[in-house]
Amino acid sequence: MDVEIEEISAHDDSVKVKDNKEAVTEDNPDTVAGSTSGSTDSGNNNSSNSDISYHEDQNDGDDGLDDCDDMSNYDDDDEDYMYYDDEDDECDYLSMQAQLDNVDLPAGVEATVSWLNEPAPSSKVSSQASSSSHLAGAQTLNPTLPELASSSFAQAPTSSSSLVSGGSNSHLKEEVTEDDLMKKYQSFKHFDVVEDFSDHHYSNLGVQGQQPPKAWSKKVQDEWKILENDLPDTIYVRVYEARMDLLRAVIIGPQGTPYHDGLFVFDVLFPQNYPDVPPMVYYYSGGLRLNPNLYDCGKVCLSLLNTWTGKGNERWMPNSSTMLQVLVSIQALILNSKPFFNEPGYEASYAGPEGQRRSNSYNEDAFVLSLKTMTYTLRRPPKHFEDLVIGHFRCHAVDILSACKAYIEGAPVGSVVKGIVQDLSATAEKSSSTFRESVSRMKNGLISLFTKNGANDCDRFRV
Numbered sequence: 001m002d003v004e005i006e007e008i009s010a011h012d013d014s015v016k017v018k019d020n021k022e023a024v025t026e027d028n029p030d031t032v033a034g035s036t037s038g039s040t041d042s043g044n045n046n047s048s049n050s051d052i053s054y055h056e057d058q059n060d061g062d063d064g065l066d067d068c069d070d071m072s073n074y075d076d077d078d079e080d081y082m083y084y085d086d087e088d089d090e091c092d093y094l095s096m097q098a099q100l101d102n103v104d105l106p107a108g109v110e111a112t113v114s115w116l117n118e119p120a121p122s123s124k125v126s127s128q129a130s131s132s133s134h135l136a137g138a139q140t141l142n143p144t145l146p147e148l149a150s151s152s153f154a155q156a157p158t159s160s161s162s163l164v165s166g167g168s169n170s171h172l173k174e175e176v177t178e179d180d181l182m183k184k185y186q187s188f189k190h191f192d193v194v195e196d197f198s199d200h201h202y203s204n205l206g207v208q209g210q211q212p213p214k215a216w217s218k219k220v221q222d223e224w225k226i227l228e229n230d231l232p233d234t235i236y237v238r239v240y241e242a243r244m245d246l247l248r249a250v251i252i253g254p255q256g257t258p259y260h261d262g263l264f265v266f267d268v269l270f271p272q273n274y275p276d277v278p279p280m281v282y283y284y285s286g287g288l289r290l291n292p293n294l295y296d297c298g299k300v301c302l303s304l305l306n307t308w309t310g311k312g313n314e315r316w317m318p319n320s321s322t323m324l325q326v327l328v329s330i331q332a333l334i335l336n337s338k339p340f341f342n343e344p345g346y347e348a349s350y351a352g353p354e355g356q357r358r359s360n361s362y363n364e365d366a367f368v369l370s371l372k373t374m375t376y377t378l379r380r381p382p383k384h385f386e387d388l389v390i391g392h393f394r395c396h397a398v399d400i401l402s403a404c405k406a407y408i409e410g411a412p413v414g415s416v417v418k419g420i421v422q423d424l425s426a427t428a429e430k431s432s433s434t435f436r437e438s439v440s441r442m443k444n445g446l447i448s449l450f451t452k453n454g455a456n457d458c459d460r461f462r463v
Contacts, residue, residue: 178454185391190236191228194384197240200248201282201298202269212244212272220244220270223323235327238384245270247279247323250385251331252392255417258366259290259335260403261396262374263389265382266300266330268323278305278316279323281330286376290369292342293334304329337414339366363413364435371442374400378453390453397446397455404443405461408436 197203221244227237234252247268253259265284271277281300293301303310304326313320334342340362341347341355350358374393381389393400402419410430411421440463447458 181387181454182391182394184387185394188236188388188391190231190233191224192238192384193224193241194238195241196383197243197246199383200240200243200246201267201284202246202280203243205269216270216272216274217244219275223270226322226324230324232328232331235331236385236388237327245272248382248384249327250382250388251327251335253335253370254331254337256414256422257335257337258339258363258413259370260414260417261400262370263377263392264294264335264373265377265385266327268326270323275316275318275321277318278321279326281305281326284382286373288369288372290366290373291334291339293339300330300334302326302329302334338363360412361432364431367407367413368435368438368442371400371404371439371446375446375449378449393450393453394455397450397453397458401443401446401450401458401461404439404446407431408440408443410436 224239227239231237234254236250238248240246247270249266249268251264251266253262253264255261267282267284269280271280281302282298283294283300285294285296285298287296289296295301299307301307303314304316304321306316336342338359340359341350346355346358349355377389378393399419403416406416406421407413412431413435415421415423444462447461450458
């Protein structure tokens with residue numbers, strides 16, 4: 001459906017989002033704007049040209065479903081790489097890695113993110129200068145040939161937070177290392193300026209040898225300042241000293257949705273005629289379609305990006321729209337509690353019990369795909385976010401596994417917040433048996449993966 005919202009201005013003191021209020025704060029002047037949909041006919045190419053989906057509608061004869069727009073379905077065969085034998089976790093972990101690395105994608109969809117493809121070297125990421133020291137001085141781009149970059153990350157060097165087995169190290173040294181890892185996570189900045197942009201999706205998109213206009217540079221610096229000062233706690237951003245036109249963001253899935261506790265990675269390009277046109281945004285899907293607005297080819301469908309129809313302030317407004325609005329809108333409007341109704345017309349077409357049934361089924365699919373997204377994000381974190389990924393899944397492993405347990409026992413997806421079922425009456429409406437079996441079989445794999453990452457108290461969730 002088109003999510004309708006009230007008019008939003010950069011000077012407003014509050015924001016109103018109809019049908020979804022998650023991840024929005026009233027004191028944030030740059031907040032949610034735009035509407036969402038599962039398809040687009042816009043000239044703004046925010047990804048590749050291929051709108052590919054793996055989903056086959058479970059409801060035969062439904063003319064309202066678009067084969068290109070529906071979410072990827074899952075079955076037992078698709079999840080084999082997620083299952084672990086308690087007696088041989090390491091062998092099955094390598095098997096899972098091999099199958100992820102060799103996933104067969106349709107024509108037009110590039111290979112999955114490259115942190116699946118190569119082992120991470122043990123080099124240390126260079127320490128990055130603080131953002132404030134670069135806001136005034138970063139005036140020059142190093143643009144390259146006008147050619148679209150690969151959709152895959154280049155291999156991210158493992159930071160000092162990388163896990164080490166340390167078989168010959170003393171127990172004391174291991175404790176010091178663990179403490180250091182958590183300190184890096186706790187001190188991880190929401191906004192920072194970094195150097196290496198080589199794995200960015202848009203790194204090869206630009207015009208060679210041109211100095212950016214002063215007005216453009218000032219506008220991008222203004223965006224940096226807004227992001228540095230006003231990012232919510234659940235969004236993290238890195239910009240690049242040598243390439244002011246590039247940005248990378250990691251968004252944490254909101255509680256109360258099928259995306260809770262997940263990490264979702266986006267690359268952004270500020271075009272040369274920005275802000276007359278909106279930024280270009282690419283989603284690292286890993287080949288998975290877990291939302292009508294996040295295509296497996298990387299397209300992000302949002303009226304604020306002019307990749308879907310919208311009215312008035314729902315679309316990009318050059319004089320007032322900001323990058324912060326885009327990020328918060330993705331989190332609040334796309335990663336919402338009932339993504340099934342993001343499809344245009346579905347709210348009206350599927351009203352009442354039938355609509356709720358379909359929405360619940362969609363949430364179950366989305367949660368399964370979100371768990372799969374967690375696995376490859378944890379195995380190969382995006383560059384400059386290694387400390388965040390490792391620390392996040394250490395701290396939230398028990399919450400994720402508690403949610404899996406509750407869903408296996410019948411709780412509806414999204415009813416568990418921080419490991420606790422919020423509405424006990426919600427368990428009266430049981431989740432589907434296929435979903436419960438799938439999550440049950442995936443759970444032991446997640447336990448092994450989280451334990452390898454250093455999370456504690458995970459084994460108690462084994463069946």
